[in-house]
Amino acid sequence: MASFVRTAKTTFLDGQFPVLKDVSFEITKNQNWAVVGAVGSGRTTFLKCLLGSYTPSPATSFKYPFLSGTDKSHWQTIQFLDFQTSGLQRAAYYSERYHSYRDEREDTTLQRWLSDAYRGPEEKALEKVRHAASITRLESLLDSSLINLSNGQSRRAMLAVKLLLEPKMLLLDEPYSGLDVASRSIVSDLLGSMSDASSPKIVLSLRQQDEIPDFVTHIVELKNHEITYQGTRDKYKPFYNPIVSSKPQLEEATPPKIGGPIVEMNNLNCTYWGRNVLQNINWTIKEGERWYLSGSNGSGKTTLLAFALGDHPKLFATDIRFFGKFVGPGTGISIFDIQENVGHCSPEIHTHFPKEFTCREALLSAWSTTFTIPKETESRSKTISKILDELNIRKFENTPLSQLPIGMQRFILFCRAIIKSPRLLVLDEPFQGVDTEYMHLAHKWLNKNLLPSQAMVIISHYEEEIPACVNASACIHQGKLRVNT
Numbered sequence: 009m010a011s012f013v014r015t016a017k018t019t020f021l022d023g024q025f026p027v028l029k030d031v032s033f034e035i036t037k038n039q040n041w042a043v044v045g046a047v048g049s050g051r052t053t054f055l056k057c058l059l060g061s062y063t064p065s066p067a068t069s070f071k072y073p074f075l076s077g078t079d080k081s082h083w084q085t086i087q088f089l090d091f092q093t094s095g096l097q098r099a100a101y102y103s104e105r106y107h108s109y110r111d112e113r114e115d116t117t118l119q120r121w122l123s124d125a126y127r128g129p130e131e132k133a134l135e136k137v138r139h140a141a142s143i144t145r146l147e148s149l150l151d152s153s154l155i156n157l158s159n160g161q162s163r164r165a166m167l168a169v170k171l172l173l174e175p176k177m178l179l180l181d182e183p184y185s186g187l188d189v190a191s192r193s194i195v196s197d198l199l200g201s202m203s204d205a206s207s208p209k210i211v212l213s214l215r216q217q218d219e220i221p222d223f224v225t226h227i228v229e230l231k232n233h234e235i236t237y238q239g240t241r242d243k244y245k246p247f248y249n250p251i252v253s254s255k256p257q258l259e260e261a262t263p264p265k266i267g268g269p270i271v272e273m274n275n276l277n278c279t280y281w282g283r284n285v286l287q288n289i290n291w292t293i294k295e296g297e298r299w300y301l302s303g304s305n306g307s308g309k310t311t312l313l314a315f316a317l318g319d320h321p322k323l324f325a326t327d328i329r330f331f332g333k334f335v336g337p338g339t340g341i342s343i344f345d346i347q348e349n350v351g352h353c354s355p356e357i358h359t360h361f362p363k364e365f366t367c368r369e370a371l372l373s374a375w376s377t378t379f380t381i382p383k384e385t386e387s388r389s390k391t392i393s394k395i396l397d398e399l400n401i402r403k404f405e406n407t408p409l410s411q412l413p414i415g416m417q418r419f420i421l422f423c424r425a426i427i428k429s430p431r432l433l434v435l436d437e438p439f440q441g442v443d444t445e446y447m448h449l450a451h452k453w454l455n456k457n458l459l460p461s462q463a464m465v466i467i468s469h470y471e472e473e474i475p476a477c478v479n480a481s482a483c484i485h486q487g488k489l490r491v492n493t
């Protein structure tokens with residue numbers, strides 16, 4: 009078979025503006041390519057050049073040889089998936105997914121969503137949908153409502169939809185972020201076998217710290233929208249300094265002071281449609297404790313944190329105390345009081361956050377309990393200024409989030425979570441898509457600046473994303489919480 013894509017000294021233009029210059033590149037049948045680089049290096053742009061989203065100059069320098077002699081266009085045969093804007097039905101507001109009742113007319117199950125995406129002969133639809141769900145390990149969730157899927161399950165669902173479209177080439181932007189270790193290896197094996205058989209040919213983008221999957225044979229490395237390496241994997245030497253990529257240690261850390269309980273859960277249960285997602289959970293988060301909460305995709309981490317944040321609709325039927333008080337009128341604590349004292353970031357918040365906010369407005373919105381921009385007082389302004397400098401985001405101060413790479417948007421939402429020094433800081437996969445340099449800046453900041461009494465819970469599927477200041481850990485498995493002491 010002829011090669012998939014060939015460019016010869018091509019400049020790709022977005023209108024008049026060159027997004028990548030002088031690219032000579034080819035993907036042949038027996039090659040599996042990964043595009044590697046930091047956030048903002050041009051990885052997504054590179055994939056979009058292959059997709060045909062930009063104008064090649066000279067026009068004749070860019071070809072899809074695999075299409076010659078067919079009546080298909082590249083739009084019909086190449087799919088791009090960035091796991092962000094791919095049309096997965098989301099909740100109207102971010103805690104809506106925790107409700108167990110939903111209007112059936114409004115609701116879409118995974119099965120219905122996959123069937124709607126399928127374009128082939130109707131009599132084959134069921135078989136194809138089941139196959140796509142099975143290879144992405146979603147069979148048992150076919151009857152689930154889309155908005156109830158966990159973050160990792162949603163990402164696999166988006167992949168299933170693209171596979172149903174049976175593309176010849178599939179461009180995947182960071183396919184492994186948010187997946188647990190087992191899913192990463194399953195998805196990697198799946199992508200490898202499909203790419204080897206050119207069914208479809210896979211090109212994926214990876215952050216510089218991501219492990220390069222075994223099936224990848226060739227690498228393009230980008231820095232500031234320029235190619236810094238292109239060739240076989242065995243000759244590739246990453247440009248970044250390995251010393252920079254080791255995790256910051258607790259050098260200047262202020263030691264935590266373990267104090268009274270912030271959240272106390274007693275015998276907490278959560279059942280959806282007869283399935284016990286959380287069972288008899290007893291967990292106390294005390295002042296000064298910094299927890300690492302682990303568990304595979306769909307194990308219930310985000311659901312458990314929804315309780316800890318006072319966000320879960322079953323809160324009132326649960327034995328849970330915040331700062332020593334039950335939620336309720338009179339001597340109880342209000343949801344507003346809880347929210348005033350927590351800082352939170354998560355992939356769900358990122359999905360719902362208004363991307364038209366500038367970085368400064370996003371930080372200021374930390375002083376509002378909704379996604380709105382409150383008044384800027386002198387002291388808020390001072391705190392914002394400090395964070396902009398300490399976390400090296402001053403240069404993005406007046407840039408709307410929509411104009412920043414996804415990883416940088418996530419990083420800014422991390423900064424929004426920490427900015428008020430909340431009594432409880434909940435970081436649910438804060439570094440998904442964030443590159444090493446910024447993640448380490450965040451680690452250093454947490455190690456050094458968390459107040460001794462501040463409590464923190466962090467979730468991640470990557471060990472290297474857990475800062476050194478963590479001093480406690482717990483794991484959810486089959487609905488039970490195992491606390492490691």
Ligand SMILES: Nc1ncnc2c1ncn2[C@@H]1O[C@H](COP(=O)(O)OP(=O)(O)OP(=O)(O)O)[C@@H](O)[C@H]1O
Pocket residue numbers: 105106107108152156157158159160161186280281285303304305306307308309310311312
């Ligand atoms: N409202 C709901 N109705 C039915 N099932 C639900 C609902 N909310 C969550 N679930 C299911 O509960 C399980 C736990 O979801 P949760 O988001 O807490 O997992 P997680 O551990 O955070 O996963 P991930 O690592 O993928 O983010 C999942 O299987 C999810 O599909």
